[in-house]
Amino acid sequence: MTPACGERPKLLVVANRLPVSAKRTGENSWFLEMSPGGLVSGVTAQFDTKWVGWPGVDVYDEVGKNALSKALAEMKCIPVFLEEVFDQYYNGYCNGILWPILHHMGLPQDDHHDTNKTSQTQYDAYKKANRLFLDVIIDNYEEGDIVWCHDYHLMFLPQYLKEYNSKIKVGWFLHSPFPSSEVYKTLPSRSELLRSVLTADLLGFHTYDFARHFVSTCTRILGVEGTHEGIVDQGRVTRVAVFPIGIDPDRFIRTCKLPEVIQQMNELKERFSGKKVILGVDRLDMIKGIPQKYLGFEKFLEENPNWRHKVVLVQIAVPTRNGVPEYQKVKTQVHGLVGRINGRFGSVSSLPIHHLDCSVNFNYLCALYAIADVMLVTSLRDGMNLVSYEFVACQEAEKGVLVLSEFAGAGQSLGAGALLSKNRLIILGFFGTLTEPMHRRTKEMDLKLNPEVKGTLEALCNDPKTTVVVLSRTGRNILDQIFGEYNIWLAAENGMFLRHTTGEWVTNLPENMNLDWVDGAKNVFKYFTDRTPRSFFKASETSLVWNYEYADVEFGRAQARDMLQYLWAGPISNASVDVVRGNHSVEVHAMGETKGAAIDRILGEIVHKKSMTTPIDFVFCSGYFLKKDEDIYTFFESEILSPKLSYEPRSKSINHSLQKKKVSSSVLDLKKDNYFSAAIGQSHTKARYFIDSSRKVVDLLSQLAVADTTTTMTDSFSDSQLHQTRNTDENLKRWINSVRRKELEIGDSELIGM
Numbered sequence: 077m078t079p080a081c082g083e084r085p086k087l088l089v090v091a092n093r094l095p096v097s098a099k100r101t102g103e104n105s106w107f108l109e110m111s112p113g114g115l116v117s118g119v120t121a122q123f124d125t126k127w128v129g130w131p132g133v134d135v136y137d138e139v140g141k142n143a144l145s146k147a148l149a150e151m152k153c154i155p156v157f158l159e160e161v162f163d164q165y166y167n168g169y170c171n172g173i174l175w176p177i178l179h180h181m182g183l184p185q186d187d188h189h190d191t192n193k194t195s196q197t198q199y200d201a202y203k204k205a206n207r208l209f210l211d212v213i214i215d216n217y218e219e220g221d222i223v224w225c226h227d228y229h230l231m232f233l234p235q236y237l238k239e240y241n242s243k244i245k246v247g248w249f250l251h252s253p254f255p256s257s258e259v260y261k262t263l264p265s266r267s268e269l270l271r272s273v274l275t276a277d278l279l280g281f282h283t284y285d286f287a288r289h290f291v292s293t294c295t296r297i298l299g300v301e302g303t304h305e306g307i308v309d310q311g312r313v314t315r316v317a318v319f320p321i322g323i324d325p326d327r328f329i330r331t332c333k334l335p336e337v338i339q340q341m342n343e344l345k346e347r348f349s350g351k352k353v354i355l356g357v358d359r360l361d362m363i364k365g366i367p368q369k370y371l372g373f374e375k376f377l378e379e380n381p382n383w384r385h386k387v388v389l390v391q392i393a394v395p396t397r398n399g400v401p402e403y404q405k406v407k408t409q410v411h412g413l414v415g416r417i418n419g420r421f422g423s424v425s426s427l428p429i430h431h432l433d434c435s436v437n438f439n440y441l442c443a444l445y446a447i448a449d450v451m452l453v454t455s456l457r458d459g460m461n462l463v464s465y466e467f468v469a470c471q472e473a474e475k476g477v478l479v480l481s482e483f484a485g486a487g488q489s490l491g492a493g494a495l496l497s498k499n500r501l502i503i504l505g506f507f508g509t510l511t512e513p514m515h516r517r518t519k520e521m522d523l524k525l526n527p528e529v530k531g532t533l534e535a536l537c538n539d540p541k542t543t544v545v546v547l548s549r550t551g552r553n554i555l556d557q558i559f560g561e562y563n564i565w566l567a568a569e570n571g572m573f574l575r576h577t578t579g580e581w582v583t584n585l586p587e588n589m590n591l592d593w594v595d596g597a598k599n600v601f602k603y604f605t606d607r608t609p610r611s612f613f614k615a616s617e618t619s620l621v622w623n624y625e626y627a628d629v630e631f632g633r634a635q636a637r638d639m640l641q642y643l644w645a646g647p648i649s650n651a652s653v654d655v656v657r658g659n660h661s662v663e664v665h666a667m668g669e670t671k672g673a674a675i676d677r678i679l680g681e682i683v684h685k686k687s688m689t690t691p692i693d694f695v696f697c698s699g700y701f702l703k704k705d706e707d708i709y710t711f712f713e714s715e716i717l718s719p720k721l722s723y724e725p726r727s728k729s730i731n732h733s734l735q736k737k738k739v740s741s742s743v744l745d746l747k748k749d750n751y752f753s754a755a756i757g758q759s760h761t762k763a764r765y766f767i768d769s770s771r772k773v774v775d776l777l778s779q780l781a782v783a784d785t786t787t788t789m790t791d792s793f794s795d796s797q798l799h800q801t802r803n804t805d806e807n808l809k810r811w812i813n814s815v816r817r818k819e820l821e822i823g824d825s826e827l828i829g830m
């Protein structure tokens with residue numbers, strides 16, 4: 077029966093745990109408190125509905141069961157008493173077998189002597205527990221109710237529910253990750269569990285990756301079809317979708333304003349005054365990476381003696397699943413590490429790690445979140461990790477830093493604001509960007525690196541996570557002279573030549589570039605140089621520049637006009653070239669030789685040379701570029717709109733041959749918020765921002781050298797010295813289209829844009 081018009085169907089939330097856990101205080105009296113874990117926080121925040129679940133306690137007597145059921149009913153909770161089955165179901169199959177597999181950890185390897193018997197008993201207990209849940213649902217189900225099953229504890233429940241009544245609408249949501257099929261297929265009961273889950277109408281996951289893994293696992297293990305909607309099996313569709321869980325931020329913001337919580341914050345600030353506070357809040361679960369967090373902290377203290385006694389790591393390690401051997405082991409390991417690190421770096425008055433084996437109440441948790449300078453989330457794998465959201469919600473005043481493991485689901489939604497930058501690319505022009513401020517007529521040979529940028533540039537170039545490229549119109553010799561000492565990539569003559577300073581120059585020409593015109597044009601350039609006193613010309617493989625700035629100006633201009641006529645009539649008449657007439661120069665260069673055209677090949681080459689497999693997840697590009705070279709900015713914008721899958725290096729080596737190799741994974745992992753472009757000195761630009769002077773570039777680079785955050789850049793770009801040039805997708809598309817127009821800069825081109 078469908079509910080009457082206007083009447084909403086009732087939702088039965090079924091999870092292993094009820095949102096409250098019970099403690100017995102007398103024969104028929106119970107104390108109820110909030111259950112631990114993100115499932116409870118996340119689901120209670122969003123729904124006012126009936127819950128079915130385990131009350132967190134073993135009850136064997138009828139008096140106790142009745143009293144507890146009554147107490148829970150007031151909170152719209154219905155208990156499932158699991159009794160004898162609980163240990164083998166919860167500690168055994170759920171948390172000893174399924175949990176490690178779902179978190180990519182594989183099956184536990186010890187207890188060989190009894191493995192078959194134990195795992196069979198656990199599997200049977202798991203099925204029995206699922207049936208006990210079914211029984212309670214049947215007792216409470218009313219026609220039209222929707223049953224929403226949660227998590228890996230209840231993978232048989234959808235099938236049992238549909239067998240009982242095929243019309244019940246059933247959803248199933250997984251709060252943990254779902255691993256790749258290679259990991260999942262090691263589970264002996266892999267097919268039965270998948271088949272059962274697929275009987276549900278709708279399946280939900282936190283992230284696209286988990287959903288994708290699930291679908292491909294079903295297709296590989298069961299041979300069913302995966303479509304954009306979900307799984308199709310013999311005409312029946314099970315929808316698979318992504319529903320990331322969240323928190324109620326207002327609850328945290330409100331709590332932080334309570335006088336009692338402000339008082340706690342003040343006490344904590346005083347307690348840790350003069351120190352930076354790093355906070356960790358995790359269940360003491362191996363997936364949370366607490367030992368790894370401590371080892372990292374120990375290394376930090378080893379390598380940075382000046383930070384000892386100036387930083388404290390406060391770790392709330394909420395006790396969890398004590399009945400599972402792996403959890404007991406991790407607890408012992410963690411305690412050993414705390415003892416060692418505090419012993420090594422502590423003093424009578426100060427301990428580097430404050431480790432608490434307990435949970436804390438909500439108000440105190442908010443106070444801790446609010447005063448922390450750094451929240452350190454080091455999950456090895458984590459479904460979502462609500463703690464990271466909660467920290468952000470409590471940080472209105474302090475603006476601390478969230479260090480968030482990319483292996484937590486939250487990394488996919490908080491990524492833009494968290495410290496994830498693993499592989500940064502910085503592309504800089506030379507003239508007007510890194511040079512000393514100077515007159516634009518300064519000769520190439522006199523160009524000098526801005527002394528203020530030297531230290532910063534060195535730090536960035538030596539950072540293993542950062543690739544720095546100077547992309548300039550300048551020639552190879554000059555770049556060699558100026559940057560020879562740095563660990564840097566040099567792209568000379570607008571990227572036609574490329575070199576890492578530890579290697580040799582390679583030509584980086586587009587494939588099939590026709591250079592037949594060069595010899596003929598060179599003759600014309602020579603002819604006019606010979607006939608125009610004090611003029612000179614420079615030639616490279618792809619361009620020729622004739623300069624008459626020291627000649628008689630009138631005569632030079634007349635000669636330039638003649639020279640162009642000769643060129644157009646002769647050597648370049650059918651050639652694919654750009655001709656740029658400057659105030660005192662004529663330049664001919666191969667078409668397509670812009671920074672935007674070259675960057676694609678430069679990236680391919682760098683990726684190949686560095687054997688780069690980690691996608692570039694941060695790009696900063698800035699320069700004092702010619703208008704036509706601004707296509708470098710649109711190159712990155714178009715990567716954001718339609719990313720390429722891979723790069724194939726295409727350059728030809730002058731001095732040694734390069735083995736061509738396809739890079740298989742995506743190279744640029746750019747979203748809107750991890751790409752920053754800033755044009756120097758020109759407000760009409762395709763860059764996202766413009767900067768008045770190169771001095772600001774020095775500031776920005778120095779910030780990047782000390783903190784590798786996208787947040788840092790976002791903050792910097794929102795200050796008054798930087799001007800946003802655009803921010804809408806529509807504009808973005810227009811700019812990308814406009815770049816297809818051929819734009820030639822007529823003006824003083826000798827030095828601008830180097």
Ligand SMILES: O=P(O)(O)OC[C@H]1O[C@H](O[C@H]2O[C@H](CO)[C@@H](O)[C@H](O)[C@H]2O)[C@H](O)[C@@H](O)[C@@H]1O
Nearest residue numbers: 093113114115227251252321458459460461462
């Ligand atoms: O009930 P426990 O065995 O004590 O464990 C607590 C919960 O741990 C897991 O939480 C997951 O759900 C969170 C919310 O979706 C998510 O943010 C987190 O990453 C997961 O680890 C488990 O999946 C829950 O069933 C437990 O209640």
Ligand SMILES: O=c1ccn([C@@H]2O[C@H](COP(=O)(O)OP(=O)(O)O)[C@@H](O)[C@H]2O)c(=O)[nH]1
Nearest residue numbers: 112113114115117359394435436461462463
């Ligand atoms: O002493 C504590 C520490 C944490 N939490 C809560 O436990 C949840 C942990 O959820 P998360 O998704 O981060 O991880 P899970 O424990 O579910 O794997 C968060 O809502 C925390 O506020 C709590 O209730 N008491």
